[in-house]
Amino acid sequence: MFGKRTGGPEVKATPPQVSTTETPENSPNAPETAKPVAEATPPAPVELVEDADTGSAHNDMFGDERNRYNETKQSIFASLVEAVDLTELGKLDSAQVREEITDIVGEIIAMKAMVLSSTEQQALITDICNDVLGLGPLEPLLERDDIADIMVNGAEKVYIEVDGRIELTDIRFRDNAQLMNICQRIVSAVGRRVDESSPICDARLLDGSRVNVIGPPLSIDGATLTIRKFKKDKLRLQNLVDFGSITPLGAKLLSVVGACRLNILVSGGTGSGKTTLLNALTAFIEEGERTITCEDSAELQLQQPHVVRLETRPPNLEGAGEITMRDLVRNCLRMRPERIIVGEVRGPEAFDLLQAMNTGHDGSMGTIHANNPREAISRVENMIAMGGFNLPAKTVREQISSAIHVIVQAARLRDGSRKITHVTEVVGMEGDVVTLQDLYTYEILGEDENGKLIGEHKPTGLRPSFWDRAKYFGREQDLIEALGM
Ligand SMILES: Nc1ncnc2c1ncn2[C@@H]1O[C@H](COP(=O)(O)OP(=O)(O)O)[C@@H](O)[C@H]1O
Numbered sequence: 001m002f003g004k005r006t007g008g009p010e011v012k013a014t015p016p017q018v019s020t021t022e023t024p025e026n027s028p029n030a031p032e033t034a035k036p037v038a039e040a041t042p043p044a045p046v047e048l049v050e051d052a053d054t055g056s057a058h059n060d061m062f063g064d065e066r067n068r069y070n071e072t073k074q075s076i077f078a079s080l081v082e083a084v085d086l087t088e089l090g091k092l093d094s095a096q097v098r099e100e101i102t103d104i105v106g107e108i109i110a111m112k113a114m115v116l117s118s119t120e121q122q123a124l125i126t127d128i129c130n131d132v133l134g135l136g137p138l139e140p141l142l143e144r145d146d147i148a149d150i151m152v153n154g155a156e157k158v159y160i161e162v163d164g165r166i167e168l169t170d171i172r173f174r175d176n177a178q179l180m181n182i183c184q185r186i187v188s189a190v191g192r193r194v195d196e197s198s199p200i201c202d203a204r205l206l207d208g209s210r211v212n213v214i215g216p217p218l219s220i221d222g223a224t225l226t227i228r229k230f231k232k233d234k235l236r237l238q239n240l241v242d243f244g245s246i247t248p249l250g251a252k253l254l255s256v257v258g259a260c261r262l263n264i265l266v267s268g269g270t271g272s273g274k275t276t277l278l279n280a281l282t283a284f285i286e287e288g289e290r291t292i293t294c295e296d297s298a299e300l301q302l303q304q305p306h307v308v309r310l311e312t313r314p315p316n317l318e319g320a321g322e323i324t325m326r327d328l329v330r331n332c333l334r335m336r337p338e339r340i341i342v343g344e345v346r347g348p349e350a351f352d353l354l355q356a357m358n359t360g361h362d363g364s365m366g367t368i369h370a371n372n373p374r375e376a377i378s379r380v381e382n383m384i385a386m387g388g389f390n391l392p393a394k395t396v397r398e399q400i401s402s403a404i405h406v407i408v409q410a411a412r413l414r415d416g417s418r419k420i421t422h423v424t425e426v427v428g429m430e431g432d433v434v435t436l437q438d439l440y441t442y443e444i445l446g447e448d449e450n451g452k453l454i455g456e457h458k459p460t461g462l463r464p465s466f467w468d469r470a471k472y473f474g475r476e477q478d479l480i481e482a483l484g485m
């Protein structure tokens, strides 16, 4: 079945060179290891696991032990590449591949008379299968559900974000070529390529995780891969309450805001939890409402039945065929939406979203990258100015102030915790200025001995101007409770 394998002797191994204490010259990357030596005379057994009483899998290894494991793995991998055609292997289903690889690796180990504990052999086979089938060393990270982001800075450094904190892992790639191969495999799934001529690419993994690749020569120390992992179960408002991102009463206020079909802008920095918050707010959309979502890559998970999901498209290799967010939002308006949800407002689509909000699509929402509610407003203004609409600043501000009702600010604080720091209402205009009033704020009061910030969420005591609307939707009582009035 595999041309290379059936043709030759069992396994073309290179026994004499294999040793767990390889010197660089006879490492598997050196060309001479590639020379097949058919009739191998069994070399003296090489003890790989003198002190393997811990039976450690590769993940718990340190220093020398891991180096030895990696060297052995590399040499076995090199022999495997010699013996079989990996692209052919990649066409089989994963169970078959595993079976094939288990067989072949067993043969290679026997040929080379290596001594491996069964745990090590298993770990090795899993690693090799991951290389052939999946994303190699990243697989164990992708399986973990507690990781928010995976950041690969070249072959040697892989960072992860867990619980709001960034940490270095002991995961390594064999070399930059392996890393680049994996990048290539990821982006080829969405019909793209990364190479020197187009070194930047966005893609998505099968599980929905978002991926950005920037390769050499732009990225100087090897390809850089950033994965925002897709959470299968998005956090709900109750989870945010449990994490202390907002108080129960603050959550109640958000539920009123969502249920009264106010137009909401979720503002925050990168990774502050905007998308999560937006998703949580969509829980207040009623079952029958026709909702259209526009995203760069579909992340939102709406529970309602009547949802149309749209996604932008990057240009193809020739630079043609791009569908921008603005194209989607404009098209959306012809689809009889009741609510429009824009994953991330970052360009001229801001204008179209405002138009939509101002023309009866109440309850529309979007996220925007800004550090506070005031900045969110000026960001929208800038996006419209940059879009070349040639409108007087005052007109734009009037549009903004009548379109957007509430800004919810998310922030990732320096202790790694994520908080909702403001629920702010857009009240109207005073002269040339859009007036805002905070309804609910988070104030940092200090820090405990572990460096965790101590703070307090509380209502400001101001009466929202959407009071009558809350009454109209039967949520006046909730509003009174939420604001402690
Ligand atoms: N309040 C929160 N508490 C803990 N983790 C959160 C919270 N909000 C979001 N997260 C997590 O933080 C990561 C980034 O959130 P996301 O909503 O994608 O950020 P953004 O859209 O602002 O870039 C996700 O893994 C998400 O699950």
Ligand SMILES: [Mg+2]
Pocket: 274, 275, 276, 344
């Ligand atoms: Mg986001």
